[in-house]
Amino acid sequence: MSTQLEPEIWLRDYAILALRVNKSLTKSTGGTVLIYRGAAEWSAQVEDEAPRPPAELIEDCAHLLREMPFVGTRAAHLSGQLRAMRAMVGGADGARPPLEEYARQCLGVAATWQPETVFAVAHDQLDGALPAGGSLAARLHRWQQTYTLPPDRSDRLPELVHRAIAETRARTEAIVPLPADTAVECVLDPGPHRGHYQGGRRATLYICDSVPVNLADLLYVVAHEGFPGHIAESMLKEIHLVEGAGLPEHQVRFMISPSFVLSEGLGLHAQEIVFPGDEAQRWLTDNILSPLGICPDGSDFAAIHDARNVLWGAWGNAAFLAAEGRPDAEIVDYLTRWALVTDAEARWAVDFVRTPGMNVYVLGYYHGWRLLRPWLDHPERAARVRRLLTEPVLLTELDDDPDRQ
Known part of the structure; x- marks a missing residue:
């Protein structure tokens, strides 16, 4: 039985997870897939860490989705961000679903071939x-x-x-x-x-x-x-x-x-x-x-x-x-x-x-x-x-x- 996280703790974990996902996805390129202006100490913490294994990041995304403490528009926005992170981490090793499904998971739209x-x-x-x-x-x-x-x-x-x-x-x-x-x-x-x-x-x-x-x-x-x-x-x-x-x-x-x-x-x-x-x-x-x-x-x-x-x-x-x-x-x-x-x-x-x-x-x-x-x-x-x-x-x-x- 899970105990729902307090909103402040959830938001801290969400920010740190996003930083970890970004580090995992960009460690070999030096680029970024994250716009971050949150707490500097969280960014510094992740900077000092070794990259987390993809399986761990995927489970962390699933955990935060299960423990979502918000409702309505706020929950929908955050859920879309987490699903996108989970899909990107899962696809980073090349084991991606077909592009149309992958895009749906990341972008939330039916991005199809255009005639x-x-x-x-x-x-x-x-x-x-x-x-x-x-x-x-x-x-x-x-x-x-x-x-x-x-x-x-x-x-x-x-x-x-x-x-x-x-x-x-x-x-x-x-x-x-x-x-x-x-x-x-x-x-x-x-x-x-x-x-x-x-x-x-x-x-x-x-x-x-x-x-x-x-x-x-x-x-x-x-x-x-x-x-x-x-x-x-x-x-x-x-x-x-x-x-x-x-x-x-x-x-x-x-x-x-x-x-x-x-x-x-x-x-x-x-x-x-x-x-x-x-x-x-x-x-x-x-x-x-x-x-x-x-x-x-x-x-x-x-x-x-x-x-x-x-x-x-x-x-x-x-x-x-x-x-x-x-x-x-x-x-x-x-x-x-x-x-x-x-x-x-x-x-x-x-x-x-x-x-x-x-x-x-x-x-x-x-x-x-x-x-x-x-x-x-x-x-x-x-x-x-x-x-x-x-x-x-x-x-x-x-x-x-x-x-x-």
């Missing part, structure tokens, strides 16, 4: 949004090159990013109040674009400078990683949930989990939330492109970004192909055909979707975007955005989606 007819519709949308001349892939790549920051102006990139941060922040504040003392630093980095909230109203927006920067994507990237995307969500949930509601579990966020699906879905919708219609293109033209002498080519930025969001589904299909053991050349051909990426991008993507955990991770983008799209298309859209930024919304609340779990 190519979905991508064909997105291709038709791109066909109408891009300047004419050549294959669709060639036209998309030419569009990206048209709006590339000129090499002799590359020193201006931090300034341009800060302009975009200021604008996206101001527009986000029209939806939800933000702390006046928020400070966001822009750092150029060879890694992927990413937004990191350090706590204490301080954040860093890392912008990839190892490839040419497409300025037509500037607001798309900054809104996703910053406001109203990842930085805004992390900061506002710290304020509203940890500081305001006394829910310390929101300082411990396992990244490959149901909450991640919603975070990445919000990120892909972020630009359109604060720049509806053609507002992003008009702002970029007036404030970034024209001052740099970059002339418009008649393209429709909003339609292009919307179609490219759909094409994340092709990346998910590539993960299924990789899980089936298909050869690299076949996956490269698939991605260049349907995701419209370059050969070099496709070869990088193959390595990405063959990396354990990343095949699940990539599925979260398309399915997060897909799940949120009908839910945000609502008369109370602003209120729903505020909820995503300040509350632990559950996937089961997205009633418009027939595949919800």
Whole structure:
């Protein structure tokens, strides 16, 4: 007969378990699958430990699930995190279930193979949004090159990013109040674009400078990683949930989990939330492109970004192909055909979707975007955005989606 843990003890054990799971999963890579801003002594304790055996971590997950001292939304959120941790640890030795089931266990959604007819519709949308001349892939790549920051102006990139941060922040504040003392630093980095909230109203927006920067994507990237995307969500949930509601579990966020699906879905919708219609293109033209002498080519930025969001589904299909053991050349051909990426991008993507955990991770983008799209298309859209930024919304609340779990 079990004795239910006191909430404070349970939450301590949960935080320590999340740190141990992260250490077990990333001990050979030096990366992380955990966003942690909890007690420093717990982090130090786990840092000094040897990695725990997977079987022990799996049993610890099961124990905390059995001894859950909370109910309702709080219990559902924590249970989703624990199930994801358990699945990831169980799959770390290669003994994973089929990818669809593995993704369901980790992400809490029915992440299935998407029919190519979905991508064909997105291709038709791109066909109408891009300047004419050549294959669709060639036209998309030419569009990206048209709006590339000129090499002799590359020193201006931090300034341009800060302009975009200021604008996206101001527009986000029209939806939800933000702390006046928020400070966001822009750092150029060879890694992927990413937004990191350090706590204490301080954040860093890392912008990839190892490839040419497409300025037509500037607001798309900054809104996703910053406001109203990842930085805004992390900061506002710290304020509203940890500081305001006394829910310390929101300082411990396992990244490959149901909450991640919603975070990445919000990120892909972020630009359109604060720049509806053609507002992003008009702002970029007036404030970034024209001052740099970059002339418009008649393209429709909003339609292009919307179609490219759909094409994340092709990346998910590539993960299924990789899980089936298909050869690299076949996956490269698939991605260049349907995701419209370059050969070099496709070869990088193959390595990405063959990396354990990343095949699940990539599925979260398309399915997060897909799940949120009908839910945000609502008369109370602003209120729903505020909820995503300040509350632990559950996937089961997205009633418009027939595949919800």
